[in-house]
Amino acid sequence: MTTATRPRVPIKPGYFTIPDDPGLPPKLLGTKCQDCGEHYFPRRAICARPECLSEKTSDVELGPRGTLYSYTFVHLPLFGSSNLEHAEGYGVGQVDLPEGPRVQLPLAGKQGEFRIGQTLEAELNTLREDGGSDIVIVRFRPVEAGR
Amino acid sequence: MRDVAVLGVGMYRFGMYYDVSNATMAREAGMAALRDAGLSFRDVNAAYVGHIFAQVMSGVRVMKEFGLTGIPVQRIENASATGSAAFREACLQVAAGHADVVMVLGFDKMTTMIQQSTQGTAPENMEDAILPAGFFALWATRRMHERGMKAEHLAKIAAKNFNNGALNPMAQRQADTFITPEKVLGARMVAWPLTTMMSCPMGDGAACAIVGRADLAKKLRPDRPVVRVTASDLQSEKYARGHLFMGPVVGPAQMTIDTSKNVYEEAGVGPSDLDLVQVHDAFAIEELEYYELLGLCKVGEAEKCIEQGDFERDGRVAVSTDGGLIARGHPGGPTGLAQIWETTLQLRGEAGKRQVENARIGLCHMMGGGSVCVIHILQRD
Numbered sequence: 220m221t222t223a224t225r226p227r228v229p230i231k232p233g234y235f236t237i238p239d240d241p242g243l244p245p246k247l248l249g250t251k252c253q254d255c256g257e258h259y260f261p262r263r264a265i266c267a268r269p270e271c272l273s274e275k276t277s278d279v280e281l282g283p284r285g286t287l288y289s290y291t292f293v294h295l296p297l298f299g300s301s302n303l304e305h306a307e308g309y310g311v312g313q314v315d316l317p318e319g320p321r322v323q324l325p326l327a328g329k330q331g332e333f334r335i336g337q338t339l340e341a342e343l344n345t346l347r348e349d350g351g352s353d354i355v356i357v358r359f360r361p362v363e364a365g366r
Numbered sequence: 367m368r369d370v371a372v373l374g375v376g377m378y379r380f381g382m383y384y385d386v387s388n389a390t391m392a393r394e395a396g397m398a399a400l401r402d403a404g405l406s407f408r409d410v411n412a413a414y415v416g417h418i419f420a421q422v423m424s425g426v427r428v429m430k431e432f433g434l435t436g437i438p439v440q441r442i443e444n445a446s447a448t449g450s451a452a453f454r455e456a457c458l459q460v461a462a463g464h465a466d467v468v469m470v471l472g473f474d475k476m477t478t479m480i481q482q483s484t485q486g487t488a489p490e491n492m493e494d495a496i497l498p499a500g501f502f503a504l505w506a507t508r509r510m511h512e513r514g515m516k517a518e519h520l521a522k523i524a525a526k527n528f529n530n531g532a533l534n535p536m537a538q539r540q541a542d543t544f545i546t547p548e549k550v551l552g553a554r555m556v557a558w559p560l561t562t563m564m565s566c567p568m569g570d571g572a573a574c575a576i577v578g579r580a581d582l583a584k585k586l587r588p589d590r591p592v593v594r595v596t597a598s599d600l601q602s603e604k605y606a607r608g609h610l611f612m613g614p615v616v617g618p619a620q621m622t623i624d625t626s627k628n629v630y631e632e633a634g635v636g637p638s639d640l641d642l643v644q645v646h647d648a649f650a651i652e653e654l655e656y657y658e659l660l661g662l663c664k665v666g667e668a669e670k671c672i673e674q675g676d677f678e679r680d681g682r683v684a685v686s687t688d689g690g691l692i693a694r695g696h697p698g699g700p701t702g703l704a705q706i707w708e709t710t711l712q713l714r715g716e717a718g719k720r721q722v723e724n725a726r727i728g729l730c731h732m733m734g735g736g737s738v739c740v741i742h743i744l745q746r747d
């Protein structure tokens with residue numbers, strides 16, 4: 220993890236935190252239903268479970284670790300493989316968070332480094348510069364043994 | 367569905383047409399369907415237009431091509447299931463007794479999108495970070511993990527669809543040689559394990575169906591069998607554990623199971639009665655999953671059935687007989703209506719070299735953005 224020299228700005232506000240300490244992982248911003256206890260990402264105002272539909276929801280932070288449910292490597296240049304990873308395609312995955320939600324986000328690492336069921340941790344990835352700021356998105360990277 | 371029949375079908379061949387407008391494609395598909403039905407636009411009581419990448423009033427605009435007769439015109443949009451959803455509304459109109467003859471017209475031009483696309487180098491939103499091919503590839507990877515599926519199974523499906531498409535003059539991708547699974551596996555990778563040949567192409571096209579009272583079908587064309595729409599259902603996604611809320615979702619499995627259960631009940635048939643099936647095979651992994659979700663085979667047995675050739679044209683139940691989205695093409699709005707075109711021709715025995723022998727019952731299945739499922743059952747009298 221390198222030290223951020225420029226301010227980091229989320230690609231879209233309200234989806235994840237940007238810790239002051241650049242060494243710390245971001246957390247996803249989700250919702251908890253106060254009636255049935257279900258968690259959601261991204262945030263929502265009304266519980267989606269058909270048997271609940273409660274409006275009593277509150278903001279929570281989710282993650283930053285989760286379990287890999289599925290993954291792939293996308294080889295199309297659209298949206299910029301260079302921004303998201305390397306020339307061998309960029310990884311995207313579905314990650315089950317311990318609170319319940321499954322999220323679908325870019326992955327950090329090469330294809331051979333992933334296996335379903337492994338633990339991943341969220342990190343911020345700079346997509347591009349904008350003025351003096353870094354525009355960042357969340358991606359997940361495998362947690363190495365002993366880390 | 368009470369006494370609703372497909373009176374006529376028409377298509378403008380799916381392909382890449384930089385110089386042909388939506389209006390031209392739509393008009394030609396619509397006129398072909400009217401001629402096929404033995405009707406004139408004067409006989410049409412209502413129209414539903416299926417068009418995804420739409421301008422304001424694009425439904426009414428395209429109907430002006432046919433004449434100004436004052437009929438009600440409405441545009442329906444439900445992503446890939448747009449044409450199927452429009453077809454359903456037309457059938458409901460007829461079943462409700464509001465109209466005797468309804469035109470359903472789908473058209474789209476993805477070449478325009480390509481021209482307008484800025485080919486951005488970074489996502490603008492969190493939702494933009496993953497491409498559709500990626501969503502479906504995630505489904506494939508999970509299936510490999512859970513069921514031991516191999517890329518070869520997907521390649522076999524795609525090869526079947528290419529070879530079916532080669533017999534369909536309306537198909538966008540026309541292979542000039544027999545396509546083998548090895549060739550499909552060797553194509554360029556889109557999103558592992560999906561190659562370009564396991565994925566539907568970009569394209570343009572139009573398709574039209576005229577639906578109406580079943581007794582009219584007999585009167586208009588006594589020379590051929592009546593093709594009835596015996597069931598129609600549309601469902602949207604229902605919450606289940608593991609549901610994805612950010613960006614488009616990939617086919618919540620229960621949605622196809624529930625929708626198919628409803629149509630089987632409405633038509634009074636089961637999956638084993640089907641002679642041919644068209645599915646949303648934008649990516650080969652989808653077709654494999656829908657074999658199970660539509661009940662064409664038992665859960666966990668799709669791979670074995672593919673190896674046995676169960677879904678080939680001469681197999682147990684023929685799937686994607688016109689080439690499917692992979693070979694016939696998937697311009698968007700017209701795709702669901704191309705399925706109706708194919709099934710209608712098959713049930714009339716007019717499908718030429720790709721005819722499924724003695725086809726009596728066909729099912730058409732489309733997904734819209736992973737969040738909507740539309741299924742119809744068509745039956746020959």
Ligand SMILES: [Zn+2]
Pocket residue numbers: 252253254255256257266267268271272273
């Ligand atoms: Zn709730």
